[in-house]
Amino acid sequence: MGGRYPHMLLILILLHGANAAVDEPVQKWQTLDGNPPLVIARGGFSGLFPESSPAAYQFAMATGLPEVVLYCDLQLSSDGIGICRSGLKLDKSTLISEVFPKRDKTYKLGNEDVHGWFLLDFTADELLNNVTVTQTILSRPSTFDGIMGMFTLDHVKALNPQTIWINVEYGKFYADHNLNIEDYLLKLPKDFPIAYISSPDVSFLKSIGGKFKGKTKIILRSLWENATEPTLVKSYGDIMNDLNIIKPIVSGILVPKHFIWPTNKDDYLLPSTSLVKDAHALGLEVHASGFANDNFASYNYTHDPAMEYLQYIDNPDFCVDGVLTDFTPTASGAIACLAHTKENALLPTAKPLLATENGERPLIITHNGASGVFSGCTDLAYQQAVRDGADIIDCSVRMSQDGVAFCLGSADLTTSTTAATTFMTKVVTVSEIQNKSGIFSFDLSWSEIETLKPDLNGPYAQVGLKRNPAAKNAGKLLTLPGFLDLAKTSNVSGILIEIEDAPYLATRGLGLVDAVCSALVNASYDKESNQQRVLIQSDDSSVLSVFKKFPKFERVLVIDPVISDASKPSVDEIKELAHSVMVSRGSLVRVHGFFLAGFTDLVQKIHDANLTLHVGVLKNEFMNIGFDYFADPTVEIVTYYTALVTDGIVTEFPATAAAYFKSPCSDLTKNLSYTILSANPGGLERMVPPGALPPALPPAPVLEPSDVIDPPLPPVSVSSPPESTPKADDEASSASSNAGNCLLVAGIAAFLYLSSH
Ligand SMILES: *[C@@H]1O[C@H](CO)[C@@H](O)[C@H](O)[C@H]1NC(C)=O
Ligand SMILES: *[C@@H]1O[C@H](CO)[C@@H](O)[C@H](O)[C@H]1NC(C)=O
Ligand SMILES: *[C@@H]1O[C@H](CO)[C@@H](O)[C@H](O)[C@H]1NC(C)=O
Ligand SMILES: *[C@@H]1O[C@H](CO)[C@@H](O)[C@H](O)[C@H]1NC(C)=O
Ligand SMILES: *[C@@H]1O[C@H](CO)[C@@H](O)[C@H](O)[C@H]1NC(C)=O
Ligand SMILES: *[C@@H]1O[C@H](CO)[C@@H](O)[C@H](O)[C@H]1NC(C)=O
Ligand SMILES: *[C@@H]1O[C@H](CO)[C@@H](O)[C@H](O)[C@H]1NC(C)=O
Ligand SMILES: *[C@@H]1O[C@H](CO)[C@@H](O)[C@H](O)[C@H]1NC(C)=O
Numbered sequence: 001m002g003g004r005y006p007h008m009l010l011i012l013i014l015l016h017g018a019n020a021a022v023d024e025p026v027q028k029w030q031t032l033d034g035n036p037p038l039v040i041a042r043g044g045f046s047g048l049f050p051e052s053s054p055a056a057y058q059f060a061m062a063t064g065l066p067e068v069v070l071y072c073d074l075q076l077s078s079d080g081i082g083i084c085r086s087g088l089k090l091d092k093s094t095l096i097s098e099v100f101p102k103r104d105k106t107y108k109l110g111n112e113d114v115h116g117w118f119l120l121d122f123t124a125d126e127l128l129n130n131v132t133v134t135q136t137i138l139s140r141p142s143t144f145d146g147i148m149g150m151f152t153l154d155h156v157k158a159l160n161p162q163t164i165w166i167n168v169e170y171g172k173f174y175a176d177h178n179l180n181i182e183d184y185l186l187k188l189p190k191d192f193p194i195a196y197i198s199s200p201d202v203s204f205l206k207s208i209g210g211k212f213k214g215k216t217k218i219i220l221r222s223l224w225e226n227a228t229e230p231t232l233v234k235s236y237g238d239i240m241n242d243l244n245i246i247k248p249i250v251s252g253i254l255v256p257k258h259f260i261w262p263t264n265k266d267d268y269l270l271p272s273t274s275l276v277k278d279a280h281a282l283g284l285e286v287h288a289s290g291f292a293n294d295n296f297a298s299y300n301y302t303h304d305p306a307m308e309y310l311q312y313i314d315n316p317d318f319c320v321d322g323v324l325t326d327f328t329p330t331a332s333g334a335i336a337c338l339a340h341t342k343e344n345a346l347l348p349t350a351k352p353l354l355a356t357e358n359g360e361r362p363l364i365i366t367h368n369g370a371s372g373v374f375s376g377c378t379d380l381a382y383q384q385a386v387r388d389g390a391d392i393i394d395c396s397v398r399m400s401q402d403g404v405a406f407c408l409g410s411a412d413l414t415t416s417t418t419a420a421t422t423f424m425t426k427v428v429t430v431s432e433i434q435n436k437s438g439i440f441s442f443d444l445s446w447s448e449i450e451t452l453k454p455d456l457n458g459p460y461a462q463v464g465l466k467r468n469p470a471a472k473n474a475g476k477l478l479t480l481p482g483f484l485d486l487a488k489t490s491n492v493s494g495i496l497i498e499i500e501d502a503p504y505l506a507t508r509g510l511g512l513v514d515a516v517c518s519a520l521v522n523a524s525y526d527k528e529s530n531q532q533r534v535l536i537q538s539d540d541s542s543v544l545s546v547f548k549k550f551p552k553f554e555r556v557l558v559i560d561p562v563i564s565d566a567s568k569p570s571v572d573e574i575k576e577l578a579h580s581v582m583v584s585r586g587s588l589v590r591v592h593g594f595f596l597a598g599f600t601d602l603v604q605k606i607h608d609a610n611l612t613l614h615v616g617v618l619k620n621e622f623m624n625i626g627f628d629y630f631a632d633p634t635v636e637i638v639t640y641y642t643a644l645v646t647d648g649i650v651t652e653f654p655a656t657a658a659a660y661f662k663s664p665c666s667d668l669t670k671n672l673s674y675t676i677l678s679a680n681p682g683g684l685e686r687m688v689p690p691g692a693l694p695p696a697l698p699p700a701p702v703l704e705p706s707d708v709i710d711p712p713l714p715p716v717s718v719s720s721p722p723e724s725t726p727k728a729d730d731e732a733s734s735a736s737s738n739a740g741n742c743l744l745v746a747g748i749a750a751f752l753y754l755s756s757h
Contacts, residue, residue: 010401028340030319032252038322040069040287043086047140047292049686052084053148053404055687056242057156062139063630064328065336065674069163069195070156071324071624073277075170076179081124082153085133089116092136095146096122100132109173113326120177126151130671133640139294141594141627143688157192165196167221171204172230198254206249217251219287222254232409233679240275243282251306252285254324260288261298261311266278268470276318278312288312293330293631294622299468302373303620309334329676330632336674337665340635344662346389347492348441352533352554353579355607356647359669362640363648364480364657365392365535367617368409368416368727373468375454376416377407378475379486386490389658390478390533393620393646394496395483397516400503404446405480405515411501412438417452417471419444420668432504442508449477462622465548480516484523487532487641494533495525496556499543502713509718513546526550526570537582541710544577556614559703564600566703572607573708580647587700588615589642589681593693594680603644615640615651618657628679634660635679642668643678 029036041064045055057070072084089099096117097104103122106115127150134145156164171181185197197212198219199205209218223229225237226751232239239245240259255275262270279286293305295502301307309331310319325331347361356362365741369381370388377395385393387457395407411433413419419426419439424749426444429437441449454475472530478486480497487495497520502512516536520526525534536547547553557578564587566574574581583602590597608614615669618624620629640646651657660666665675674723685693 006030008027009209010070029313030317031321032280032283034374035104037320037334038067038163038287039065039071039328039335040071040322040324041300041328042071042289042324042326043073043084044070045328047145047294048630050135050148051086051326052151053133053144054151054155055144055148057151057161060328061159061161063332063677065332066331068328069322070159070161071165072153072156072169074153074157074166074168074181074185075119076174076184077118077122077124078122078179078522079183081127081178082184083124083127084151084153084156085119085703086169087136088114088118090119090131091117093120094131094133094150096127096131100126107173119180120174127208128152130152131244135296139622141684143594143692144722147689153188157162160215162193163195164193165198166194168197168199168201168204169221171199173199174519176286182211186211191359199231200236202229202246202249206231209249217254218249219254220250220287221254221289222256222259225259243279243284244297245397247282247284250284252287252321253279254289256320257288257290257312257721260286260320266470267296267298269298272317273313273412276320280318285321287324288320289322289324290333291325291327293327298463299466299470302468302653302655303465303622304659305330305622306334306338306632306655306656306659310339316337326669327630328633329635332674333632333634333665333676336672337663337676338659341659341662341664345666346658346661348667349391350647353612355610355612356645359667361661361666362505362646363391363493363614364389364654364661365447365614365616365648365650366390366394366654367650368396368407368650369393370652370654371409371456372620373655374471374475374651375473377455377477378580379478379482380471380475382478382486382490385610386492388655389662390492390654392494392496392533393490393492394498394537394650395478395480396498396500397480398441398509398510399515400443400444400449402445403510403515404449405512405519406441406446406449407478407480407483408441411440411442413441413444413452415438416457417449417454417477418455422452423448427536430504433501442505442510446479452477457620459619460623463623465621465623481523484525486509486518488530492532494535496535496537498558499536499538499540502538502540502543506714506716507718509716511716513543513713514716517546517550518551518555526552528552535580538674540713541573541577541708542713546713556582557708558582559587559707560584561707562700563703564590564699564701565604566602566605567705570610570703570708571605573705575609577612577708578611581606582612582616582648582650584615585615585618588640588646591626591683592696593688594627595685595688595693596626596679597696598681599644603646607645612647614648614650615644615646618649618651618653620653620656626679628681628684631680634676638666638676639678641666641678696737 024045041060043051045059046056049056073086074082104117106113132146168181174181196217198221200221200223222236260273274285297308308701319668323331348358349363352355366385368376371381373384374380397405398408424438426439429438453473457470505512524530534553535556536553538554544555555578603613620633623629637657
């Protein structure tokens, strides 16, 4: 195997190791035996690599809990060798139809004719020497297709896992064709670590259960509730409602997760069923299946896959005994790090203006409040952010036509309000603000804006990943003084006020900077007696300069374009101007194709100048999170915390960050047997066969002083007729130019997890 698939040799050296145990927290689990629930890796780490491939199993062991269970869907070759592969038809998950184009067959399965390529028509040699496996799910990398062979049960054992789980899905089909899986299992050497055998077929379980002595547990794998179990001639739904029928035969059940936490038709969670408690009362284990970071899950989980596991393992009433998952590390992290930590305190942050040191964590800064849960900048989004544990809540200040300052993520009201339904006549193009047309706050009075409803969509709504649709139009927009009132009476450690488009607004007679200054002063935020921090953030150096007169305020320069480095003179300029910089995610990493190739030195450069660095914007949706982060928002956070050592993370989902920083795994002084690790850039890239990735893009530009320094702010006065032409006059557009316009935007798009690649 190794000879034919040399890439695989790299795997074990790619991953950082985890330390052995010392500081293990003692926890109580409501599992049947009181032990932590099992992580059962379905075909290995099949969320990343083709299911049941060598890399999938090796990565499951390398990224999972030490006691991770390797799950093998067992089938037999014509010469009786056990091979792990799910699905009866090989052509769905391998390239067999290209290698053996004429060896397809049609078999009867129940009353149906099934056509395809079947494992039992090939010898193990034919399969192992010629057939490579592929990813079957579109949201996962196809990069590893066709480079790895099939894996036998013996191969799985050779990895030395503590535990193997065998699922036999098609026992009767094989028996009908003179291949007896039961005999095969009975003949396995005694040292085979098979702890679980599952099947949807009760007669198979009955038979093997009688013969398989020892520690192996027999598990009924339930299909959908409406499917019929052939032996009992009852639906699986009915069997699950009357577990006494199967109690004499099995030690437990493996059920689709919605049998435990059902959802309503709108994909919100309903109260749990009593299945786990009922089964535990009878002494039966309950394992839940169907977990994957790139599946759509209920809205209650706010697109955070860890929250879904916690619902099953850390609720007041019960804990399942195992989770069958395609994403081993996320399940492992939920169990070893995140469970039973809700009541913990957050790790401390660095003192204002100081870089984050050992034992300290980055600030959790919101982006338009908890805008992943409620429409951005509404009272509800800010209240949620406070509840979720944000340190700093933010207001991007906009101006109405009549000079009222209020909070909203964009000057274009159509992006997160219902303006398009009521103010179509106000659609214009203002090229100083954005290229596409919009309805702009400065063209509507505050009383008009107040009539608008918020409109929560989220960046991936069009591909089906909506945000909290039940609250789509909930909440109300806040004026800047309203926001300050809310912040003052909350326990956040500070506020961030973002100022954009000030030069353009000045030409419209709107003094944004003055409005911010007077609101902050009026609310006593300039006084040392006000304990909350004030961060003033802008991409405009002239705006930040104005705030130098407030010694208490911390100034944050936004570096909009993706950069790969910052020249010494540009950092010197920043130091004159600001205490911190805010950069996009793409400025901290180098990408190649869909993979992380490395980290840039930007954080180090910024820290060397005694400046701090914030990174953003983090969003939970898996499409926003690269493969190297395992489609897991927590792994991305851990990377900015432990590997890149940033001082702040700007996120639309503060709860996800806070959950991690309450976990013992975020305390890096602890010596834990398992912890959530940073992404390892280059790790996956190195496994890609030569030529399979597009050529690396040239590095993003280096920041220069001219990118940092903007022209002075123009006086506040109406210089041109409002409703001005779509074609901007060059004068105004250069006045509003900022660091953003000088550099090319590069890279980050390639970084996204595209469902359609
Ligand atoms: C962590 O624990 C392991 C095993 O007990 C021990 O060998 C190692 O020295 C410990 N490391 C630290 C930093 O305490
Ligand atoms: C399958 O592999 C064997 C051994 O490498 C080789 O001799 C045979 O030609 C291959 N068959 C096909 C159809 O490629
Ligand atoms: C069982 O239910 C599922 C989901 O509700 C449905 O897609 C499927 O067609 C049903 N199957 C049968 C045999 O009724
Ligand atoms: C799920 O969210 C809905 C809507 O917010 C809420 O009514 C329901 O109680 C939540 N369910 C659970 C189990 O938390
Ligand atoms: C702040 O208060 C909210 C309730 O209003 C609470 O849920 C949250 O844990 C508190 N945060 C901190 C850091 O104390
Ligand atoms: C606006 O369009 C111009 C020309 O098509 C382009 O160069 C520029 O980057 C665009 N600006 C923004 C903010 O999208
Ligand atoms: C100043 O603050 C008070 C409350 O502290 C508020 O009633 C008033 O409207 C504020 N004025 C301005 C101009 O923001
Ligand atoms: C950063 O701060 C340290 C200690 O406050 C000081 O010794 C050092 O000279 C400063 N470095 C720069 C580049 O300002």
